[in-house]
Amino acid sequence: MKLTGTINVVALLVAAAMAIPPLAATEIPPNERRSGYTFMAPDTQAIQDDDTANPGMLWVLDGEALWKRKAGAAGKACADCHNDASATMKGVAARYPAFDKVLGRPVNLEQRVNLCRARHQEASPLAYESRDLLALTAFVAEQSRGMAIAPDATSELAPFVAKGRDFFMRRQGQLNLGCTNCHDDNWDKHLAGSAVTQALPTGYPIYRLEWQSVGSLQRRLRNCITGMRAQSYDYGAPGLVELELYLMSRAQGMPIETPAVRP
Amino acid sequence: MRKRLAPTRRRFLGLAGSAATISVIPIVSLHPAEATPETMAAAIRTVVGGAVVQTGKVKLDIPPLVENGNTVPMTVSVTSPMSADDYVKSIHVFNEKNPQPNMGNFYLGPKAGRAQISTRVRLADSQKIIAIARLSDGSFWSVSADVVVTLAACTEEVM
Amino acid sequence: MASALINVPKKAKRGDIIEIKTLMSHIMETGYRHTASGQLVPRDIITSFACRFNGAEIFRADLFPAIAANPFVSFFTVATESGKFDFEWIGDNGFTETASATIAVE
Numbered sequence: 001m002k003l004t005g006t007i008n009v010v011a012l013l014v015a016a017a018m019a020i021p022p023l024a025a026t027e028i029p030p031n032e033r034r035s036g037y038t039f040m041a042p043d044t045q046a047i048q049d050d051d052t053a054n055p056g057m058l059w060v061l062d063g064e065a066l067w068k069r070k071a072g073a074a075g076k077a078c079a080d081c082h083n084d085a086s087a088t089m090k091g092v093a094a095r096y097p098a099f100d101k102v103l104g105r106p107v108n109l110e111q112r113v114n115l116c117r118a119r120h121q122e123a124s125p126l127a128y129e130s131r132d133l134l135a136l137t138a139f140v141a142e143q144s145r146g147m148a149i150a151p152d153a154t155s156e157l158a159p160f161v162a163k164g165r166d167f168f169m170r171r172q173g174q175l176n177l178g179c180t181n182c183h184d185d186n187w188d189k190h191l192a193g194s195a196v197t198q199a200l201p202t203g204y205p206i207y208r209l210e211w212q213s214v215g216s217l218q219r220r221l222r223n224c225i226t227g228m229r230a231q232s233y234d235y236g237a238p239g240l241v242e243l244e245l246y247l248m249s250r251a252q253g254m255p256i257e258t259p260a261v262r263p
Numbered sequence: 264m265r266k267r268l269a270p271t272r273r274r275f276l277g278l279a280g281s282a283a284t285i286s287v288i289p290i291v292s293l294h295p296a297e298a299t300p301e302t303m304a305a306a307i308r309t310v311v312g313g314a315v316v317q318t319g320k321v322k323l324d325i326p327p328l329v330e331n332g333n334t335v336p337m338t339v340s341v342t343s344p345m346s347a348d349d350y351v352k353s354i355h356v357f358n359e360k361n362p363q364p365n366m367g368n369f370y371l372g373p374k375a376g377r378a379q380i381s382t383r384v385r386l387a388d389s390q391k392i393i394a395i396a397r398l399s400d401g402s403f404w405s406v407s408a409d410v411v412v413t414l415a416a417c418t419e420e421v422m
Numbered sequence: 423m424a425s426a427l428i429n430v431p432k433k434a435k436r437g438d439i440i441e442i443k444t445l446m447s448h449i450m451e452t453g454y455r456h457t458a459s460g461q462l463v464p465r466d467i468i469t470s471f472a473c474r475f476n477g478a479e480i481f482r483a484d485l486f487p488a489i490a491a492n493p494f495v496s497f498f499t500v501a502t503e504s505g506k507f508d509f510e511w512i513g514d515n516g517f518t519e520t521a522s523a524t525i526a527v528e
Binding site for chain 1: 326328330331333334336383411413414
Protein backbone atom coordinates (compact mmCIF):
# COMPACT_ATOMS: atom_id res chain seq x y z
CA MET A 1 0.00 0.00 0.00
CA LYS A 2 1.74 3.19 -1.11
CA LEU A 3 1.44 6.59 0.44
CA THR A 4 0.57 9.32 -2.03
CA GLY A 5 2.87 12.31 -2.40
CA THR A 6 0.64 14.58 -0.32
CA ILE A 7 0.32 12.19 2.57
CA ASN A 8 4.10 11.68 2.46
CA VAL A 9 4.78 15.40 2.88
CA VAL A 10 2.30 15.68 5.73
CA ALA A 11 3.87 12.68 7.40
CA LEU A 12 7.30 14.30 7.12
CA LEU A 13 6.09 17.53 8.65
CA VAL A 14 4.38 15.73 11.48
CA ALA A 15 7.47 13.60 12.02
CA ALA A 16 9.61 16.68 12.23
CA ALA A 17 7.25 18.21 14.75
CA MET A 18 6.82 15.16 16.97
CA ALA A 19 9.40 12.91 18.58
CA ILE A 20 7.47 9.81 17.52
CA PRO A 21 6.83 9.59 13.79
CA PRO A 22 3.26 8.70 12.83
CA LEU A 23 2.55 5.21 11.62
CA ALA A 24 2.87 4.53 7.94
CA ALA A 25 -0.21 2.77 6.68
CA THR A 26 1.01 -0.77 7.39
CA GLU A 27 3.46 -0.31 10.27
CA ILE A 28 2.97 -2.41 13.37
CA PRO A 29 1.13 -0.53 16.15
CA PRO A 30 3.49 0.25 19.04
CA ASN A 31 1.72 -1.98 21.53
CA GLU A 32 1.92 -4.98 19.22
CA ARG A 33 5.67 -4.76 18.73
CA ARG A 34 7.69 -7.73 19.91
CA SER A 35 11.42 -8.20 19.98
CA GLY A 36 12.94 -10.94 17.83
CA TYR A 37 13.75 -12.59 21.16
CA THR A 38 10.11 -13.48 21.69
CA PHE A 39 10.00 -15.42 18.43
CA MET A 40 12.79 -17.75 19.48
CA ALA A 41 12.51 -21.16 21.10
CA PRO A 42 13.16 -21.23 24.88
CA ASP A 43 16.45 -23.07 24.32
CA THR A 44 17.75 -20.25 22.16
CA GLN A 45 16.43 -17.59 24.52
CA ALA A 46 18.39 -19.30 27.28
CA ILE A 47 21.59 -18.77 25.31
CA GLN A 48 20.97 -15.02 25.28
CA ASP A 49 19.84 -14.83 28.89
CA ASP A 50 23.04 -16.16 30.46
CA ASP A 51 26.00 -13.78 30.12
CA THR A 52 28.39 -16.64 30.77
CA ALA A 53 26.85 -18.79 28.05
CA ASN A 54 26.16 -16.06 25.48
CA PRO A 55 28.87 -16.24 22.80
CA GLY A 56 28.26 -12.56 22.00
CA MET A 57 29.82 -11.73 25.36
CA LEU A 58 33.16 -13.01 24.05
CA TRP A 59 33.12 -10.07 21.64
CA VAL A 60 32.01 -7.67 24.38
CA LEU A 61 34.99 -8.74 26.48
CA ASP A 62 37.30 -8.29 23.49
CA GLY A 63 35.82 -4.83 23.02
CA GLU A 64 36.50 -3.99 26.63
CA ALA A 65 40.17 -4.79 26.09
CA LEU A 66 40.29 -2.81 22.83
CA TRP A 67 38.70 0.16 24.56
CA LYS A 68 41.83 0.53 26.65
CA ARG A 69 44.32 -0.16 23.90
CA LYS A 70 46.24 2.77 22.45
CA ALA A 71 45.87 3.17 18.70
CA GLY A 72 46.96 5.36 15.82
CA ALA A 73 49.60 8.03 15.40
CA ALA A 74 48.12 9.97 18.30
CA GLY A 75 48.76 7.00 20.57
CA LYS A 76 45.40 7.34 22.28
CA ALA A 77 42.98 4.73 23.51
CA CYS A 78 39.20 5.22 23.52
CA ALA A 79 39.48 5.29 27.30
CA ASP A 80 41.81 8.27 27.19
CA CYS A 81 38.97 10.54 26.06
CA HIS A 82 35.90 8.54 27.04
CA ASN A 83 37.16 7.17 30.36
CA ASP A 84 34.90 4.52 31.86
CA ALA A 85 32.60 3.29 29.11
CA SER A 86 29.99 2.05 31.58
CA ALA A 87 29.38 5.70 32.42
CA THR A 88 30.19 7.62 29.26
CA MET A 89 28.77 5.20 26.71
CA LYS A 90 25.52 4.62 28.57
CA GLY A 91 22.68 5.48 26.22
CA VAL A 92 24.87 6.06 23.19
CA ALA A 93 23.93 3.00 21.17
CA ALA A 94 20.28 3.64 22.02
CA ARG A 95 20.34 6.80 19.94
CA TYR A 96 22.31 5.57 16.97
CA PRO A 97 22.39 6.05 13.98
CA ALA A 98 22.91 9.71 14.83
CA PHE A 99 23.44 12.87 12.83
CA ASP A 100 27.03 13.84 12.10
CA LYS A 101 27.27 17.59 11.58
CA VAL A 102 30.49 17.46 9.58
CA LEU A 103 29.20 14.90 7.09
CA GLY A 104 25.69 16.32 7.14
CA ARG A 105 24.08 12.89 7.33
CA PRO A 106 23.44 10.10 9.82
CA VAL A 107 26.20 7.67 10.71
CA ASN A 108 25.89 4.33 12.49
CA LEU A 109 27.92 3.15 15.45
CA GLU A 110 30.53 1.43 13.29
CA GLN A 111 31.07 4.60 11.30
CA ARG A 112 31.21 6.64 14.50
CA VAL A 113 34.02 4.42 15.81
CA ASN A 114 35.95 4.85 12.57
CA LEU A 115 35.31 8.61 12.53
CA CYS A 116 36.69 8.83 16.07
CA ARG A 117 39.69 6.79 15.02
CA ALA A 118 40.36 9.10 12.10
CA ARG A 119 39.59 12.41 13.79
CA HIS A 120 40.96 11.83 17.27
CA GLN A 121 43.27 8.83 17.23
CA GLU A 122 44.81 9.38 13.78
CA ALA A 123 44.22 5.69 13.22
CA SER A 124 43.14 3.87 10.09
CA PRO A 125 39.50 2.73 9.97
CA LEU A 126 38.65 -0.77 11.10
CA ALA A 127 37.20 -2.87 8.29
CA TYR A 128 33.45 -3.52 8.38
CA GLU A 129 32.70 -6.86 10.05
CA SER A 130 36.27 -7.14 11.31
CA ARG A 131 36.62 -8.75 14.71
CA ASP A 132 37.91 -5.54 16.28
CA LEU A 133 35.11 -3.33 14.97
CA LEU A 134 32.46 -5.84 16.00
CA ALA A 135 34.04 -6.16 19.42
CA LEU A 136 34.13 -2.40 19.98
CA THR A 137 30.57 -1.82 18.80
CA ALA A 138 29.32 -4.78 20.83
CA PHE A 139 31.08 -3.41 23.89
CA VAL A 140 29.71 0.10 23.40
CA ALA A 141 26.19 -1.10 22.65
CA GLU A 142 26.19 -3.40 25.66
CA GLN A 143 26.58 -0.32 27.86
CA SER A 144 23.06 0.61 26.76
CA ARG A 145 21.59 -2.79 27.51
CA GLY A 146 18.14 -2.44 29.02
CA MET A 147 17.77 1.18 27.98
CA ALA A 148 15.00 2.28 25.64
CA ILE A 149 15.91 2.88 22.02
CA ALA A 150 15.60 6.64 21.56
CA PRO A 151 16.73 7.94 18.20
CA ASP A 152 17.59 11.63 18.13
CA ALA A 153 14.47 13.68 17.73
CA THR A 154 16.29 16.38 15.76
CA SER A 155 14.51 17.46 12.63
CA GLU A 156 17.76 16.99 10.71
CA LEU A 157 17.28 13.25 10.86
CA ALA A 158 13.67 13.25 9.67
CA PRO A 159 14.33 13.25 5.91
CA PHE A 160 16.76 10.35 6.34
CA VAL A 161 14.25 8.35 8.37
CA ALA A 162 11.76 8.97 5.57
CA LYS A 163 14.19 7.65 2.97
CA GLY A 164 14.78 4.57 5.07
CA ARG A 165 11.03 4.08 5.40
CA ASP A 166 10.60 4.46 1.64
CA PHE A 167 13.08 1.66 1.08
CA PHE A 168 11.32 -0.53 3.61
CA MET A 169 7.96 -0.02 1.95
CA ARG A 170 9.09 -0.24 -1.64
CA ARG A 171 8.59 -3.40 -3.71
CA GLN A 172 11.83 -4.28 -5.44
CA GLY A 173 14.02 -7.04 -6.79
CA GLN A 174 13.30 -10.20 -8.70
CA LEU A 175 10.55 -11.20 -6.29
CA ASN A 176 8.94 -7.74 -6.29
CA LEU A 177 8.87 -7.85 -2.51
CA GLY A 178 9.04 -5.00 -0.05
CA CYS A 179 10.43 -5.53 3.44
CA THR A 180 7.01 -4.49 4.72
CA ASN A 181 5.31 -7.43 2.97
CA CYS A 182 6.91 -9.85 5.39
CA HIS A 183 7.83 -7.78 8.39
CA ASP A 184 4.65 -5.72 8.70
CA ASP A 185 2.05 -7.92 7.01
CA ASN A 186 3.17 -11.43 7.90
CA TRP A 187 5.23 -11.31 11.03
CA ASP A 188 3.12 -13.88 12.80
CA LYS A 189 3.83 -16.49 10.15
CA HIS A 190 6.77 -18.60 9.04
CA LEU A 191 8.98 -18.57 5.98
CA ALA A 192 10.08 -22.17 5.48
CA GLY A 193 10.95 -23.23 9.05
CA SER A 194 11.90 -19.77 10.28
CA ALA A 195 9.63 -17.35 12.10
CA VAL A 196 9.11 -14.06 10.29
CA THR A 197 9.95 -11.38 12.83
CA GLN A 198 9.00 -7.72 12.98
CA ALA A 199 12.35 -6.28 11.84
CA LEU A 200 13.09 -4.51 15.12
CA PRO A 201 16.87 -4.39 15.61
CA THR A 202 17.02 -4.32 19.38
CA GLY A 203 20.18 -6.34 19.98
CA TYR A 204 22.82 -5.45 17.42
CA PRO A 205 25.55 -6.43 16.88
CA ILE A 206 24.03 -9.89 17.37
CA TYR A 207 25.47 -13.37 17.72
CA ARG A 208 23.67 -15.07 14.91
CA LEU A 209 23.55 -18.86 15.08
CA GLU A 210 23.59 -19.00 11.28
CA TRP A 211 26.89 -17.07 11.22
CA GLN A 212 28.29 -18.71 14.36
CA SER A 213 29.73 -15.28 14.94
CA VAL A 214 28.78 -11.76 15.93
CA GLY A 215 27.73 -9.53 13.04
CA SER A 216 26.35 -6.07 12.46
CA LEU A 217 22.91 -4.88 11.45
CA GLN A 218 24.34 -3.98 8.05
CA ARG A 219 25.48 -7.54 7.51
CA ARG A 220 22.00 -8.75 8.34
CA LEU A 221 20.36 -6.18 6.09
CA ARG A 222 22.62 -6.98 3.14
CA ASN A 223 21.70 -10.61 3.72
CA CYS A 224 17.97 -9.76 3.86
CA ILE A 225 18.06 -7.64 0.73
CA THR A 226 19.93 -10.29 -1.23
CA GLY A 227 17.48 -12.80 0.17
CA MET A 228 14.71 -10.74 -1.41
CA ARG A 229 16.67 -10.99 -4.66
CA ALA A 230 17.15 -7.24 -4.78
CA GLN A 231 20.28 -5.20 -5.31
CA SER A 232 21.93 -4.75 -1.93
CA TYR A 233 23.97 -1.79 -0.70
CA ASP A 234 27.69 -1.81 0.05
CA TYR A 235 28.73 -1.63 3.67
CA GLY A 236 28.56 1.93 4.91
CA ALA A 237 26.47 3.17 1.98
CA PRO A 238 24.22 6.09 2.98
CA GLY A 239 21.16 4.18 1.84
CA LEU A 240 21.98 1.35 4.23
CA VAL A 241 22.50 3.74 7.13
CA GLU A 242 19.15 5.37 6.32
CA LEU A 243 17.52 1.96 6.46
CA GLU A 244 19.21 1.26 9.81
CA LEU A 245 17.98 4.63 11.05
CA TYR A 246 14.41 3.87 10.01
CA LEU A 247 14.54 0.42 11.62
CA MET A 248 15.82 1.84 14.91
CA SER A 249 13.08 4.45 14.87
CA ARG A 250 10.63 1.59 14.29
CA ALA A 251 11.94 0.04 17.48
CA GLN A 252 11.73 3.26 19.44
CA GLY A 253 11.06 2.67 23.11
CA MET A 254 12.05 -0.99 23.07
CA PRO A 255 15.01 -2.00 25.24
CA ILE A 256 18.47 -2.64 23.82
CA GLU A 257 19.43 -6.32 24.17
CA THR A 258 23.00 -6.28 22.91
CA PRO A 259 24.57 -8.77 22.62
CA ALA A 260 21.43 -10.53 21.41
CA VAL A 261 21.41 -14.10 20.11
CA ARG A 262 19.31 -14.77 17.03
CA PRO A 263 18.87 -17.77 14.73
CA MET B 264 28.31 -26.20 9.20
CA ARG B 265 26.43 -25.83 5.92
CA LYS B 266 23.48 -28.01 5.28
CA ARG B 267 23.81 -30.29 2.32
CA LEU B 268 20.34 -29.73 0.86
CA ALA B 269 20.62 -28.79 -2.83
CA PRO B 270 24.05 -27.16 -2.67
CA THR B 271 24.13 -26.34 -6.36
CA ARG B 272 20.75 -24.62 -6.15
CA ARG B 273 22.07 -22.54 -3.27
CA ARG B 274 25.14 -21.54 -5.21
CA PHE B 275 23.05 -20.52 -8.22
CA LEU B 276 20.68 -18.47 -6.13
CA GLY B 277 23.65 -17.03 -4.31
CA LEU B 278 25.41 -15.88 -7.46
CA ALA B 279 22.20 -14.58 -8.98
CA GLY B 280 21.38 -11.71 -6.69
CA SER B 281 24.55 -10.52 -5.03
CA ALA B 282 25.91 -7.01 -4.83
CA ALA B 283 29.40 -6.14 -3.62
CA THR B 284 30.63 -8.98 -1.48
CA ILE B 285 32.67 -8.95 1.68
CA SER B 286 36.31 -9.56 0.95
CA VAL B 287 36.57 -13.03 2.46
CA ILE B 288 36.88 -16.35 0.68
CA PRO B 289 33.42 -17.47 -0.35
CA ILE B 290 32.75 -20.87 1.15
CA VAL B 291 30.22 -23.34 -0.14
CA SER B 292 29.91 -27.04 0.54
CA LEU B 293 29.89 -29.39 -2.42
CA HIS B 294 28.34 -32.76 -1.58
CA PRO B 295 30.12 -33.33 1.72
CA ALA B 296 30.61 -36.77 3.16
CA GLU B 297 27.78 -38.21 5.18
CA ALA B 298 27.57 -40.63 8.02
CA THR B 299 25.03 -43.39 7.64
CA PRO B 300 23.18 -45.53 10.14
CA GLU B 301 25.92 -48.13 9.50
CA THR B 302 28.85 -45.86 10.30
CA MET B 303 26.98 -44.65 13.38
CA ALA B 304 26.53 -48.27 14.47
CA ALA B 305 30.24 -48.87 13.89
CA ALA B 306 31.18 -45.83 15.94
CA ILE B 307 28.93 -47.02 18.74
CA ARG B 308 30.53 -50.46 18.61
CA THR B 309 33.96 -48.85 19.02
CA VAL B 310 32.77 -47.46 22.34
CA VAL B 311 30.67 -50.30 23.73
CA GLY B 312 32.46 -53.27 22.19
CA GLY B 313 30.19 -56.28 22.19
CA ALA B 314 28.18 -55.20 25.24
CA VAL B 315 24.44 -54.93 25.10
CA VAL B 316 23.14 -51.39 25.16
CA GLN B 317 19.92 -51.06 27.12
CA THR B 318 17.47 -48.22 26.71
CA GLY B 319 16.70 -46.15 29.76
CA LYS B 320 18.30 -44.00 32.45
CA VAL B 321 19.53 -41.47 29.88
CA LYS B 322 17.66 -38.32 28.93
CA LEU B 323 18.47 -36.27 25.84
CA ASP B 324 17.17 -32.70 25.80
CA ILE B 325 17.38 -31.34 22.29
CA PRO B 326 14.77 -29.24 20.47
CA PRO B 327 12.66 -31.43 18.13
CA LEU B 328 12.66 -28.61 15.57
CA VAL B 329 15.89 -26.67 15.68
CA GLU B 330 16.13 -22.91 15.44
CA ASN B 331 19.28 -23.25 13.34
CA GLY B 332 21.29 -26.35 12.55
CA ASN B 333 24.57 -24.54 13.10
CA THR B 334 24.09 -24.22 16.84
CA VAL B 335 21.73 -26.58 18.62
CA PRO B 336 21.71 -26.59 22.44
CA MET B 337 21.79 -30.12 23.83
CA THR B 338 21.73 -31.52 27.35
CA VAL B 339 22.32 -35.16 28.25
CA SER B 340 21.52 -36.33 31.75
CA VAL B 341 21.67 -39.78 33.33
CA THR B 342 19.74 -41.01 36.36
CA SER B 343 22.43 -42.21 38.74
CA PRO B 344 23.22 -41.88 42.45
CA MET B 345 26.74 -40.77 41.46
CA SER B 346 28.14 -42.47 44.53
CA ALA B 347 31.60 -43.96 44.85
CA ASP B 348 30.43 -47.38 43.66
CA ASP B 349 27.58 -46.45 41.32
CA TYR B 350 28.30 -43.61 38.95
CA VAL B 351 28.40 -42.63 35.30
CA LYS B 352 31.85 -42.98 33.79
CA SER B 353 31.21 -41.38 30.43
CA ILE B 354 28.58 -40.12 28.02
CA HIS B 355 28.95 -40.50 24.27
CA VAL B 356 26.80 -38.76 21.66
CA PHE B 357 26.35 -39.96 18.08
CA ASN B 358 24.40 -38.90 15.01
CA GLU B 359 23.49 -40.52 11.74
CA LYS B 360 23.65 -37.85 9.03
CA ASN B 361 26.52 -35.45 9.79
CA PRO B 362 29.77 -36.24 7.93
CA GLN B 363 31.04 -38.01 11.05
CA PRO B 364 29.05 -40.15 13.49
CA ASN B 365 30.79 -38.95 16.67
CA MET B 366 29.74 -35.69 18.25
CA GLY B 367 31.35 -35.68 21.68
CA ASN B 368 32.56 -37.87 24.51
CA PHE B 369 32.25 -36.63 28.07
CA TYR B 370 34.10 -38.28 30.96
CA LEU B 371 32.68 -37.93 34.45
CA GLY B 372 33.39 -39.63 37.74
CA PRO B 373 31.89 -40.15 41.19
CA LYS B 374 32.79 -36.59 42.20
CA ALA B 375 30.57 -35.12 39.48
CA GLY B 376 27.56 -35.08 41.73
CA ARG B 377 25.17 -35.01 38.81
CA ALA B 378 25.57 -36.86 35.52
CA GLN B 379 24.57 -34.03 33.24
CA ILE B 380 26.38 -32.20 30.50
CA SER B 381 25.30 -29.45 28.14
CA THR B 382 26.84 -28.26 24.93
CA ARG B 383 25.88 -26.93 21.51
CA VAL B 384 26.12 -29.09 18.42
CA ARG B 385 25.84 -28.81 14.67
CA LEU B 386 23.27 -30.84 12.80
CA ALA B 387 23.55 -31.11 9.04
CA ASP B 388 20.11 -32.51 8.40
CA SER B 389 17.04 -33.90 10.10
CA GLN B 390 18.29 -37.04 11.84
CA LYS B 391 18.44 -39.27 14.85
CA ILE B 392 20.79 -38.47 17.73
CA ILE B 393 21.85 -41.20 20.15
CA ALA B 394 23.35 -40.66 23.59
CA ILE B 395 25.01 -43.60 25.36
CA ALA B 396 26.12 -43.67 28.98
CA ARG B 397 28.71 -46.05 30.38
CA LEU B 398 28.17 -46.83 34.05
CA SER B 399 30.75 -47.85 36.61
CA ASP B 400 29.40 -51.42 36.63
CA GLY B 401 30.27 -51.73 32.94
CA SER B 402 26.69 -51.48 31.66
CA PHE B 403 25.63 -49.24 28.79
CA TRP B 404 22.39 -47.30 28.57
CA SER B 405 21.07 -45.22 25.70
CA VAL B 406 18.37 -42.91 24.46
CA SER B 407 17.66 -41.51 21.03
CA ALA B 408 15.90 -38.42 19.75
CA ASP B 409 14.71 -37.41 16.30
CA VAL B 410 15.50 -33.85 15.38
CA VAL B 411 14.12 -31.86 12.46
CA VAL B 412 16.55 -29.42 10.86
CA THR B 413 15.39 -26.97 8.24
CA LEU B 414 17.52 -24.66 6.15
CA ALA B 415 17.39 -21.06 7.38
CA ALA B 416 15.01 -19.05 5.18
CA CYS B 417 17.42 -16.23 4.26
CA THR B 418 20.98 -17.48 4.23
CA GLU B 419 24.03 -15.65 2.95
CA GLU B 420 25.56 -16.80 -0.28
CA VAL B 421 29.06 -15.97 0.95
CA MET B 422 30.44 -15.98 4.45
CA MET C 423 41.91 -10.59 23.91
CA ALA C 424 39.38 -12.56 25.94
CA SER C 425 39.22 -16.16 24.87
CA ALA C 426 37.23 -17.86 27.57
CA LEU C 427 34.20 -17.18 29.72
CA ILE C 428 33.98 -19.29 32.84
CA ASN C 429 31.11 -19.44 35.31
CA VAL C 430 32.02 -21.04 38.62
CA PRO C 431 30.18 -20.06 41.80
CA LYS C 432 32.46 -17.99 44.01
CA LYS C 433 31.41 -19.89 47.09
CA ALA C 434 29.52 -23.02 48.04
CA LYS C 435 28.76 -25.21 51.02
CA ARG C 436 30.56 -28.51 51.39
CA GLY C 437 28.58 -31.17 49.58
CA ASP C 438 26.77 -28.76 47.25
CA ILE C 439 26.52 -29.90 43.65
CA ILE C 440 27.64 -26.93 41.57
CA GLU C 441 27.36 -26.30 37.84
CA ILE C 442 30.37 -25.10 35.91
CA LYS C 443 29.80 -23.40 32.57
CA THR C 444 32.57 -22.73 30.08
CA LEU C 445 32.62 -20.87 26.78
CA MET C 446 35.69 -20.71 24.55
CA SER C 447 36.21 -18.53 21.52
CA HIS C 448 37.03 -20.81 18.56
CA ILE C 449 35.85 -21.14 14.97
CA MET C 450 35.61 -24.97 15.10
CA GLU C 451 36.23 -25.23 11.35
CA THR C 452 34.80 -28.62 10.45
CA GLY C 453 37.14 -29.63 7.66
CA TYR C 454 34.16 -30.38 5.43
CA ARG C 455 33.63 -26.96 3.92
CA HIS C 456 34.99 -25.91 0.53
CA THR C 457 35.82 -22.57 -1.00
CA ALA C 458 33.97 -21.50 -4.12
CA SER C 459 36.93 -22.73 -6.16
CA GLY C 460 36.54 -26.19 -4.65
CA GLN C 461 39.44 -26.22 -2.21
CA LEU C 462 38.89 -27.90 1.10
CA VAL C 463 39.06 -25.60 4.12
CA PRO C 464 41.18 -27.65 6.51
CA ARG C 465 39.85 -28.79 9.88
CA ASP C 466 40.66 -26.54 12.80
CA ILE C 467 38.83 -27.55 15.95
CA ILE C 468 39.31 -27.90 19.64
CA THR C 469 39.73 -31.63 20.21
CA SER C 470 39.79 -31.87 23.97
CA PHE C 471 38.74 -30.00 27.05
CA ALA C 472 39.68 -30.86 30.62
CA CYS C 473 38.98 -29.46 34.04
CA ARG C 474 41.13 -30.11 37.10
CA PHE C 475 40.37 -29.15 40.67
CA ASN C 476 43.34 -28.70 42.94
CA GLY C 477 45.30 -30.68 40.39
CA ALA C 478 42.99 -33.68 40.05
CA GLU C 479 40.99 -34.15 36.87
CA ILE C 480 37.26 -33.94 37.50
CA PHE C 481 35.93 -33.67 33.95
CA ARG C 482 37.17 -34.26 30.43
CA ALA C 483 35.58 -34.07 26.98
CA ASP C 484 36.55 -35.14 23.45
CA LEU C 485 35.16 -32.64 20.96
CA PHE C 486 34.46 -33.34 17.30
CA PRO C 487 33.60 -31.09 14.31
CA ALA C 488 29.96 -31.55 15.28
CA ILE C 489 30.44 -29.25 18.25
CA ALA C 490 29.31 -25.73 17.32
CA ALA C 491 31.69 -22.78 17.05
CA ASN C 492 32.62 -21.02 20.28
CA PRO C 493 32.14 -24.28 22.16
CA PHE C 494 30.01 -24.17 25.25
CA VAL C 495 30.44 -27.04 27.72
CA SER C 496 28.79 -27.25 31.10
CA PHE C 497 29.06 -29.98 33.73
CA PHE C 498 28.64 -30.54 37.45
CA THR C 499 30.91 -31.29 40.37
CA VAL C 500 30.55 -31.69 44.13
CA ALA C 501 32.05 -28.88 46.21
CA THR C 502 34.37 -30.57 48.68
CA GLU C 503 36.96 -27.97 49.67
CA SER C 504 38.16 -24.52 48.70
CA GLY C 505 40.56 -24.39 45.84
CA LYS C 506 41.28 -23.69 42.22
CA PHE C 507 39.76 -25.00 39.02
CA ASP C 508 42.10 -25.19 36.04
CA PHE C 509 40.60 -25.45 32.58
CA GLU C 510 42.50 -26.47 29.48
CA TRP C 511 41.49 -26.55 25.83
CA ILE C 512 43.68 -28.32 23.27
CA GLY C 513 43.08 -28.38 19.54
CA ASP C 514 44.40 -28.60 16.00
CA ASN C 515 47.36 -26.55 14.84
CA GLY C 516 48.85 -26.47 18.31
CA PHE C 517 45.89 -24.66 19.84
CA THR C 518 46.07 -24.52 23.59
CA GLU C 519 44.31 -22.22 26.03
CA THR C 520 43.93 -22.25 29.77
CA ALA C 521 41.78 -20.49 32.30
CA SER C 522 41.19 -20.80 36.01
CA ALA C 523 38.72 -19.91 38.72
CA THR C 524 38.71 -20.21 42.48
CA ILE C 525 36.00 -21.28 44.87
CA ALA C 526 35.59 -20.86 48.61
CA VAL C 527 33.88 -23.84 50.19
CA GLU C 528 32.72 -23.70 53.80
